[in-house]
Amino acid sequence: MTQLTSIPQAIIAPELSWVGLALLLPLLAAVACALCCALRVKGKAAAIITILALAASFGIIVKAYFAYTGPVQVPIFQWIDFEWGAGQFQSFNANCALYIDTLTLFWMLFVTGLGTLIAIYASEYMEGYCGSGYSRFFFGICIFLFSMSALVMGDNLIMLYLGWEGVGLASYLLIGFDYARPAAVAAGKKAFIMNRIGDLGLALGIFMLWANYGTLQYSELFAAMNKGGQTSVDWDLSVIPFLLMLGAFGKSAQIPLFTWLPDAMEGPTPVSALIHAATMVTAGVYLIARMYPFFELHPEALATVAWVGGLTALLAATIGMAQYDIKRVFAYSTISQLGYMFLGLGVGTSFGACYHTLTHAFFKALLFLTAGAIMHGFAGQLDLRKLSGLRHIPGWRIVSWTMLVGCLWLSAFPYTAAFFSKDAILLQALTSVRADFRFLGWLGLFTAALTAYYTFRVWFRVCAGPLHFEPGAEAHSESHDHHAPSTHAAHTTAPAAKSDHSFHPHAPRWAINGVLLILALGAVVVGVPAYNQAFAHKDNWAQQMIAGSSAMQGAGLAEDHGSQASVEHPKVLGMDAHTGLTIVGCTASIGGILIAWYFHLGSRKSADQLRAALLRRWWIRWVPICMENKWYVDEIYHFCFRLPMWLGSQILYFADRHFLDGVMVDGLAKIPIAVGKLFRPLYGGALQGYASTMAGGIALVVAWLSWIWLRGFN
Amino acid sequence: MNQELSSGFTIASSAPIAVALAISALLFVIGLVGFLCRRNMIIMFLCTELMFQGAALAMIAFARLRMDVSGQVFVIFILTVAAAEAALALGLVVLLYRKRETLSADAWSDLGES
């Protein structure tokens, strides 16, 4: 392993405690929303409170960013804090304190920023629920923002765990927001439980760190790592990265714990955008970036991350290709993109991973919000076979074009921000000295082509082509009628649709359109650091942000590889690595888009023909079937884990009632009864019976006494 | 007084204690057998009195043997209690008779479960 630069030590700065407001404000807003909920407020008070609080929180983070001079630790109050001796291992401290370095700010900037934007979007999107769940929705959003901020800004791993579980709760409550639908409830439950499995890994990893280093505070842990990371305790340190990894895989929906994320799309779309695309699911990336130095504790830990990321990217992409529900396609693309981030982390470019997180947050939020706008306008219709040519409807132009921006970014179209961020990851993989990383790089490139294909499959189907649509199932449902009055103006101004019946999609208004435009702009803007680097040869802002934090060891590693590259000129397809990758990446992206264009815009029939042709041939038919059925992962889990456990539980319950309680306890209780039955004839009820029993008893006692007496009392 | 008492018992003391104990045992066994064999409640009650007297006689005999009056005090006490008890028991017997119109003890076996 190369010589690693040390992590800068944090200084304690109580004067910065105002940054804590970024935590406190969402919490206060949550309380206010809960009050709105309790008082059954009919208006949009909850949304306004939430937006104001989140905007203020964003402002605070921006201020903190400009006031930033170096890593600081900001104590706020003591939470769990006790010690029973003076030794290093004789305390358990997890206080409510903030750890602010560039990684924190990097994450917080887009978390609070996107949180605010999506809250604005949701204030319009959710208006159908005014008076019945509107406040509850924003309560969930506030709880989420609070937890996410605690996760990112916390100064110790228990704070991180608090946020970690808190976002899980918010996700559970918001996925199951429409609680009358069993599917939504089941999806929320599944998300929480699958996350819990990962959380166990995280918790054990945290305990392991504590047991080994005697502390849970980042600054002290990093200080220990600076000294080489070894402790006097002879425990197996190398399991720590694997345990932490499990937590990250759960939260960020990677193999083997990814199946909850597609189901989580049952939640309202702003939730999918905010929690299940932009922010919460990147917590796993954050965890690994934050604890990056500890992933050096086992030589194969990062390689495992890379493999899991690469394989998840591919698997999710293949499933995404065969889905018809727009949100599900985007959900699988989220899993796939998260896979890229883990691949980046694994091959050693924490910069690439974090930068991809940032770009992904913008374009994926954008994509989900456009999908949400469509769903909102077309009464819940999300089947891409039943929507077509939306860009021809006047009110839907912003949606269509911003969706195009999102799709271009997602498919890593050349010279978009996402192109650069994906490029950074793949470059690192392809120029690695390890052969398996180079293989993963090629796998990532192949996945990129798939990504471009399925992304544009959606856009060409939904926004391009001839105008045609069928409304969703909610057309005449109650929830639709709810927001009919408020959107009546938009409703009537929408042009008569060329549909077979009189359904009028209501176009989004300023809040949704405005947010979409801002996000599209944001998606462009986040490319600026990369443009600076690529064209103006200036410093890459994102790289600086990552390099100033604990994830810098990875950055150091990357630079190390980079210098190696400059010496040995690693080749990609016989060309200079950068040029080669640009060419290959462009080919993959544009090739995918062209294929999608042919099948889904040029001649849509041929897509069905291709599918039919594949299904006819026995040796290939398993591919589309498995892809459409998500590789049967849910079913496999059900039969391998859930079902045996459920049967086991039934058996245990049966045993508990009938063996432990029935045989053991009641059986024991039967012994006195049985003994009593032996003597029952002596007490038959007749007076003489009692008398003779008594006489016999006395006789026995007398006989016994006389025997003793005769024997002579020894 | 003390002399009178002691002189009054000199005759009895000539009989060995075994005789007195044998009589008391005999009384007790007669009572016991009677109690177990008869069904008439009044007879059974009389048999209990017989057992009582057997025990009392044994007590007097031992008191005499040990020249200790407390045994005799006990006997007097028992006799008074027995008298009170006899009154109570006869009353009960009459009551039971009124209930079932018979003096047989077999009429009263409700305590048995079978």
Place this chain on the structure above:
Amino acid sequence: MLLIWTSILFPILAAFAVAIGPTKSAKWTAFAGTLVSLGALTLFAWNFPAWHNAEHFPNTTGPSWIPQAGITFSVGFDTVSLLLALLSAFLMPLCIAGSFSSITERTKEYYGWFLVLGSSIILAFAARDAILFYIGYEFTLVPMTLIIAIYGGTERRVAAIKMFLYTFLGSMFMLATLLYIGWEHRLAVGAWDFDIDTLTKTTIRLPSSTQYWIFAALMVGFAVKVPLFPLHTWLPLAHDQAPTAGSVILASAMLKLGTYGNYRFALPMAPAGGAELMSVVAVLAIIAIIYASLICWVQTDAKKLVAYSSVAHLGLCMLGLFALNPVGAEGAVFYMVNHGLSTGALFLCIGMFYERYHTKDTDVVGGLAKRMPIWASFMVLFTMASIGLPGLNGFIGEVLCLGGTFISEHDGQSGYPGVLGPWYAIVAGLGLIFAAMYLLILLGKLVWGPLREPHDDAAHASSAVRLSPDINFREIAILTPLAIACIWLGLQPKPMLDAIAPCAERMLANYPKEVERLMAQSAGTPLASLNNTTNESSSE
């Protein structure tokens, strides 16, 4: 002193007042009685001098009762017992208020016995005389049996008798052991004495083999009450059949007598036995966690589910206690209080919908968020507290218990060696997943989903008190203090942790030595040279 006796005896006075007073005012008399008890105890806690030091039973004594046998009426608290007594006293008025609408027949007896129950629980926590403790401990059974047998469900008699006999059998072991310890004390000193501190000083001087048996026998007694696998089978039945308030007190206060007994008697009195048997108890606790959690999973009766979850939760509590280091012990004590709050609240919530639908079967009734939104909010909150969501009270205890288990293997790094270690924590940690699973399934059926109500509304209409669809003001007022306590303890556990810490350390004072001795024994080191080699061998 006066305040303690007020809090113990005032409920009994109130019980007399209930008995002779008119039926109509019975519930208010009872409510006032418990409030006075709580007030007196709070006042005592307010002025409690020993929140932050290990002083045992400060400033409290009592008159002699049976001087020949050394039994006294002495009462007093350390922080742990004070916290548990406060918890019981805090739950009492809530339970009585919770019974206002559910108990409509034989109300005078009900409230009277309930008050007696409250005072005997506080007596058990307050006693500093072992026999006095036994009296309080045992006497809780009488009112509880009557409450279950008269006011319970359809199988109430079986449940009540089983509870009584089972726990009574357990406490016989305990009583016999306490008497034996008293006798040993008499052998050593020449006079009977049942003061707990004195007895503790006596027993720790006894040979290890004697301590082993003392510990085992005390453990049997307390394990029934905890209840520890496999001695738990009375609990689900009793909970299932008990009226709501009875379940609350049973889970929140009476079960704590078992864990408290371990804290007060078994562990400090027989350190040699505790050190030797810690892995056995820990294994049983872990089995309890996994076993009860899995059983919870297939329950359709909401109350039984929460009852089995109590078994699992208290298993974790016992695991923390038997990690034999300050983290685990502190977590365990914290967990006792938390379990009392969140499980008690869950039972109250279940009772509230039971009063409206007369069924606890989650297959029949469900989706109540639509009908009872306020109730649903509370239910979700308390479930999350029970799952151990960080920021709520359950988390603190859970993380400390598991953390304590985790470092129990440390060779003296924490100052407290143990024999449990990470594997125990990993297996017990599975309980966290299962807890989320079964409680979320409960929530999913009961709170979320489409509204399902029993079709025959006859039961509903025939109820004597017509209740509003959602919980009413009284019920909100019952749940709110519990909710506040759950949130407050989750966000600000530090004062309580600071208060528990000295007591936990005092309880464990003899353990490092004993465990090291045992480890050395099993490693084959001769005992004589132990003192010289311990440090060297641990640093190797």
